[in-house]
Amino acid sequence: MQTLNVLVVDDSNVNRLVVSRLIQALGHQVVTAEDGAQALACCETMLPDLILMDVIMPHMDGLEATRRIRERFNKRWIPIIFLTGKIEQEDMLAGLEAGGDDYLTKPVDIKLLTAKIRVMSRIADMQQRISQDAQRLEAYYLSNEMEQQLAEHVLHNLYGDRSQTGIEQWILPAVQFSGDIITAARSPTDTLHIMLADSTGHGLSAAIACLPAATVFYAMTQKGFSINAIAREINKKLKQHLPVGRFVAATLAAINPQEKTVTVWNGGIPFAAFINEQGRIEKQFQSSNPPLGILRNMDFDASVEVYRWSEPGRLMICSDGLTEAKGAQGDMLSLERLCSMLASPYTLPAIAPLREQVIAHLAGHENADDISLVLAPCAASIGPAGPATQNAMFTQLSNWELRLDFGPKELREELGMATLLGWLNQIGLSEAQLSDMLLIVTELFNNALDHGVLALDSSEKHSSAGFTSYLMKRAGKLFGLEHGWIQVAMSHVTGEDFPILKLCIHDSGQGFDAAPFLHSELEDAAPHGRGIALVNRLCRSVRYRENGRRVEVEYVLR
Amino acid sequence: MSVTFHLREQEATIQIHGHFNFSQHGAFRDACKAVLAHPHIKSLEINLMEVDHLDSSALGMLLVLRDQVADHHIQRLLISNTKPVVRQIFAIAKFDKFFEID
Known part of the structure; x- marks a missing residue:
């Protein structure tokens, strides 16, 4: 047993001496006080590991001293054992009520004292561990909160700007962070690029896995690369950066208003389709590739499917969180039904009723996986272009x-x-x-x-x-x-x-x-x-x- | 037990029960470890007869296993007895490209 600092409080010199000897004989350090007030002062200088407290003392009695010690040092629990000649039940109760933990009657029995010290010491150790754990947990909680806030800020800025793309989107994360992301940007040739990506799992780790995909998507779209080149590059990046077993299912789509075409590369996304203004599925793009980040680039198949529309409509893409969303009876959503709700001119907003339908289907249950849905109008024009930003000119050869x-x-x-x-x-x-x-x-x-x-x-x-x-x-x-x-x-x-x-x-x-x-x-x-x-x-x-x-x-x- | 395994001479079978998702991660990893510890195993079958559904983390676990199997010179990795729902998920992720699925 470890050495304890024991505070012995008694107004009788003889008692103090006897008890002190006993405790020293057990191998512990002793500090003594003559009354409650002195005991409090001792605690101020150094907190003892255990207090043996007489009840009746001048100036401040044991009960009052105990109450004050408990009040003053409420962060840490110090075992207090009352030493008294009385064995009346009333007194025992009053002592425990004041904050005492146990009782010993005088004259003190050495065997009983040894056993009680051991018990108290054990409880004190446990208490100490719990309070340390609680402190560590609190520190961890705070730093985690801060990290999550930072991550949220970064992710929001990265995926935030959808202006001038004309798309409508909805993401319902299963936990704080979504492992599903939707990105959209116009290429320099006025083709609209869209990506819906769903990474393994959910939460922050899944959101992080999507980061390289999003940065590559934006950088390459801005430089005018086609979606098959972008898909290939994302695959390469993810294969390099993610551990085996982590990957990102994704659909990349390019809507070309001049050519009236939708070009799609689909790796592991269950639903991507062109829906006409009558709300019918005119063309569904099946997943024909494994998700991004699994295959080596030499095995990667970047071939795309192209669909040309004759009448305008919408491209709809959604993740498996939606296609596998279970209703109250464990039933699945009907995608045909959802699509039929898109029977409206492509210029009108259409996502709100779909969202309500999905939420009604979930019937108050939490979604087990991230749900994401994107609608993009497919027509002769994407919409007004943003103000062109002038590139900073740099020194260059003139011929x-x-x-x-x-x-x-x-x-x-x-x-x-x-x-x-x-x-x-x-x-x-x-x-x-x-x-x-x-x-x-x-x-x-x-x-x-x-x-x-x-x-x-x-x-x-x-x-x-x-x-x-x-x-x-x-x-x-x-x-x-x-x-x-x-x-x-x-x-x-x-x-x-x-x-x-x-x-x-x-x-x-x-x-x-x-x-x-x-x-x-x-x-x-x-x-x-x-x-x-x-x-x-x-x-x-x-x-x-x-x-x-x-x-x-x-x-x-x- | 949600994940069980049997060894018979040079063949091993790992069987998963119920939903194959992240909650099975520990049990699945332990089963794989136990099986791979036997140097004489030549073929490994993942029996999904009792699996009603799997998610992307299960796909991830299978990819990890595929790498480990290659490292241990096991000649055959077979995913067997897939239910239609499960087969559909493998089809969307195109896992038939690099897994033998029965």
């Missing part, structure tokens, strides 16, 4: 020329546009210039690839039935590509008033007669000539050479 050659391997692996995007993002263009150039490069490069190298007939692309077969033919031809090349050259020269960016794209195809497209107006051009007409409008000059195999354009950097 330079670059050339890139893409062979069959590069074209098969679709490295062309990705490389060009990297380029365009590094030559110091303003946001508006980047947007124009992306459009020009995308249009001309895709023309060179699809109609030059792959010799696909563009008229087929624009019938509603032909679009799917066109895409399949394209994928097939690209997969088996053995010959062919595309050369891209870009140069920056000083112009009269403004610098000029010259772009030349040359392909190995058969060429075509570009004249009709160049001279048609954008408004009355045939659907498959719109691209060239658009480029023509953005550029100072557009020239086709070598029977259409080579195109040269000049863009003024004003």
Whole structure:
């Protein structure tokens, strides 16, 4: 047993001496006091581990002293044993009432005293441990609160800004933090990118796992990368950063108002579909990939599904928290029913009734998993663009020329546009210039690839039935590509008033007669000539050479 | 017991009961550890006959197990007796791409 500091309080010298001896014989330290007032003063100097207290004393009796000690030192429990000659039950009760813990009658029996000291010491140890644990718990609770507040702030800022995207969204976390996130941003070419991501588990750890996905999504969207490139990059990041067994199911979608297409990459999200204004599912995008962060990048399949709408509608995506939400009878939600509630013009807000339906379905039960739902209008325009922010200009060369050659391997692996995007993002263009150039490069490069190298007939692309077969033919031809090349050259020269960016794209195809497209107006051009007409409008000059195999354009950097 | 296992010569079976989710994490990990401790095991079957539902943390546990199995040179990892609901979840996550699911 450890050595205790014992305070012996008695007005009788003899008693003090006898009891002190006994306690010292047991191996403990002794401090003595002659009355209650002195006992209190002793406690002020040093708190004892145990007090043996006489009841009847001058100045302040044992009962009063005990009451005061309890009041004064309420943070820590000190065992107090009354020593008294009386064994009346009334007195015993009064002592316990005043805050005493036990009784010993005088003359003190050494065996009984030893046993009682041991018991008190044991209880004191326990009490001490509990109060230390409580303090640690409180400190942990406070620091946890602070960390959660910080995390909430960071996450909110990261996912907060949905302005100018026109989407409606709803997230119902199962605990404080959602492991589901929804991100949306416009690309420089006015395509709307949306991601709904659902990471393993819920709470803060799940929310953290989504962070790399969100940052990559925003950075790459801003630079004009397509969703398959973004999905591939997120997969790589998550595979690098997350431990095995943690992953993020996600759907990435791109809504292109000019082309009237929805492009979707779905890895592990149960429901993503195009719903028309009659509230019917026109096209459902099945999950065709494992969630992000599982596969090595070399095994990763970034192929996407493309759907072209003829009449406007909405894209709806939701996580398994919603598709698996159990009602009062353990029943599931009917997704057809939810979709039928979207029978309204795409311009009208529509998410509120869906939310109410889901909450009614849960019937007061807490959702077991994070629920997230996003609705995005699919129509000819995303909505007004925000004010363009001017990029900080940096010192750069005023005259330079670059050339890139893409062979069959590069074209098969679709490295062309990705490389060009990297380029365009590094030559110091303003946001508006980047947007124009992306459009020009995308249009001309895709023309060179699809109609030059792959010799696909563009008229087929624009019938509603032909679009799917066109895409399949394209994928097939690209997969088996053995010959062919595309050369891209870009140069920056000083112009009269403004610098000029010259772009030349040359392909190995058969060429075509570009004249009709160049001279048609954008408004009355045939659907498959719109691209060239658009480029023509953005550029100072557009020239086709070598029977259409080579195109040269000049863009003024004003 | 929510997770049980049997060993028979070179084959091992781990059986899970009820909802396969994070609450089974400890039991599942212990069962895997016990099975993997036997060096002569050549094939491991995860029997989901009694599993009504599983969530993403269960998928995560299976991914972890898949890595461990590879480290221990076990030749075959089979997920067996999946109910339609469970099979649907595997299908959405495309786990059939890298698990043998029966």
